[in-house]
Amino acid sequence: MESVYKLVDIIGTSNKSWEEAARVAVGTASKTLRDLRVAEVKEMDIKIEEGDLVFRIKMTVSFKFED
Numbered sequence: 461m462e463s464v465y466k467l468v469d470i471i472g473t474s475n476k477s478w479e480e481a482a483r484v485a486v487g488t489a490s491k492t493l494r495d496l497r498v499a500e501v502k503e504m505d506i507k508i509e510e511g512d513l514v515f516r517i518k519m520t521v522s523f524k525f526e527d
Contacts (some may be wrong), residue, residue, distance in 0.1 A: 464525045465497065478504050481517040489521055496527045510512045 472485025482499070490496055503518040 463509045465522045467520050468523060469502070469518065469520050470491065471516060471518050473507075473517075475512065476515070478517050481515045482519065485517060485519060486521065493521070494526075495524050497502050497524060507522045 470485045470489050472481040472483070472488070474480035474484055476514070482501070486496065486499055499519050499521045501517060501519050505516050505518075507514040507516055
């Protein structure tokens with residue numbers, strides 16, 4: 461069976477952890493993108509805002525094109 465997939469870059473943020481930032485990113489993306497397949501982490505960093513830490517995760521997600 462032949463398939464075609466699209467890749468989209470997304471960024472998630474959280475005040476708790478990178479894991480939570482990934483959950484936020486994938487959860488939000490899944491509201492408008494159907495049939496998400498794979499999420500690949502590209503970069504993780506922490507933004508410092510007025511002494512508070514904001515965990516950021518940059519990822520690429522893939523989804524299958526519908527026939």
